[in-house]
């Protein structure tokens with residue numbers, strides 16, 4: 124029986140391995156982690172991450188051919204294929220701080236694999252890593268050569284949160300990069316055979332190692348660039364009276380551009396886009412490609428601009444001050460259908476409003492009060508470390524933040540509402556009821572373009588919706604710069 128072990132039971136390792144176990148009943152899959160708490164949660168009724176369809180997949184194979192364990196060394200030693208899906212945070216200190224990937228967790232996993240292995244292994248990079256990482260990993264694995272043959276493959280993951288199970292069931296492509304040697308190609312074929320259980324052959328792409336590593340960073344850079352492009356257009360739409368949804372629809376009809384990923388928003392969030400682009404920028408700089416680096420840096424710059432622009436709209440619309448005013452924040456997760464808050468634009472928007480002394484009342488259907496308070500107090504990039512190793516930053520305990528469990532409670536007596544996540548339930552809210560219970564004038568700032576602007580204006584709200592023709596109220600107020 125082929126044995127797979129995955130180091131890292133996170134958003135990638137957990138769902139990916141669960142799907143492999145489901146689709147390959149004859150393969151034994153062990154997911155291991157240094158976080159005892161995470162492993163206990165994977166073995167409980169309440170999984171550590173919220174992802175539609177995940178519970179069913181895990182329940183179908185857990186205890187059969189899918190195991191979650193903290194006995195890292197035992198499972199690594201027994202495995203034929205070892206996936207490494209550990210954190211690759213942005214460095215916060217030293218060379219490349221604020222941009223380069225911190226490979227501490229990867230390196231310690233590689234050293235451990237080298238130390239405990241007694242048989243040949245295929246080691247698969249599942250984490251997103253800088254180009255040429257495989258070369259460094261190879262050196263670590265073979266540093267005290269015990270005659271073991273390690274083949275390194277790059278198999279980046281393209282799933283998006285909220286749709287992870289669908290993405291894994293029907294991937295646009297699976298990418299496998301390996302050495303162009305006979306051993307390397309045999310390893311590629313072994314991994315290909317795993318995916319071939321359910322992924323059509325023409326969707327399994329094989330490349331050299333460096334192409335696979337770089338393709339992951341490139342894919343995220345292109346995706347994020349689309350969002351920054353449409354968000355840049357949203358500012359111009361507001362200045363000219365064009366409507367960003369109409370513009371996006373019109374350009375998306377061009378089959379060369381395509382309709383997806385053109386939703387203007389308060390900014391992109393999530394654990395990957397910013398981190399991966401900064402990583403790409405650093406790699407370009409290290410290769411002497413200053414112009415290329417500054418081109419990609421601009422994608423992150425526009426994203427920061429968009430978040431700032433939103434905060435300025437809120438403050439300037441409300442008589443240039445939100446001091447002491449209750450602002451309801453609807454949605455804190457970085458997108459709908461996930462409880463993940465890593466790099467969510469809500470953090471910057473909330474901190475911006477708190478900086479202007481607003482009183483926030485926050486509601487998100489999937490994010491706990493503890494998480495929100497931690498996020499609002501955490502230093503940039505600290506979130507991307509295993510939970511038990513994160514610096515103990517103080518939680519935002521101030522009276523300026525309340526976290527509630529209902530959108531109506533959040534908006535009661537509020538002066539304004541900021542919609543920061545596109546949860547379906549926010550589309551169905553009874554805005555008449557909400558309006559009646561709010562201070563007047565009552566403002567709605569829609570950072571996701573999900574409300575019906577005309578209907579809300581008819582009710583009496585002053586409405587700002589990203590990239591839409593401006594309400595007469597906000598038209599002449601300064602928004603950017």
Ligand SMILES: NC(=O)c1ccc[n+]([C@@H]2O[C@H](COP(=O)([O-])OP(=O)(O)OC[C@H]3O[C@@H](n4cnc5c(N)ncnc54)[C@H](O)[C@@H]3O)[C@@H](O)[C@H]2O)c1
Nearest residue numbers: 131132133134135156157158209210211228250251280509
């Ligand atoms: N989240 C996504 O949607 C996504 C998608 C594609 C790629 N990625 C990439 O995949 C990697 C993992 O991301 P994630 O979101 O699953 O992170 P995560 O923080 O959810 O999970 C990583 C896990 O690795 C564990 N870990 C760290 N070092 C370890 C070690 N030495 N031994 C055992 N366990 C260890 C941590 O405790 C943690 O549970 C990152 O490189 C990320 O950029 C993420």
Ligand SMILES: O=c1ccn([C@@H]2O[C@H](COP(=O)(O)OP(=O)(O)O[C@H]3O[C@H](CO)[C@@H](O)[C@H](O)[C@H]3O)[C@@H](O)[C@H]2O)c(=O)[nH]1
Nearest residue numbers: 280281282283284350384385386388391392393395457458
């Ligand atoms: O038109 C759009 C699409 C997305 N977003 C925002 O962009 C962010 C990222 O969204 P999405 O890409 O759907 O989620 P992620 O889970 O971050 O997935 C991205 O990052 C993963 C980690 O690398 C990759 O595997 C995926 O392919 C890639 O889509 C979120 O804040 C979204 O709200 C927009 O603002 N407008």
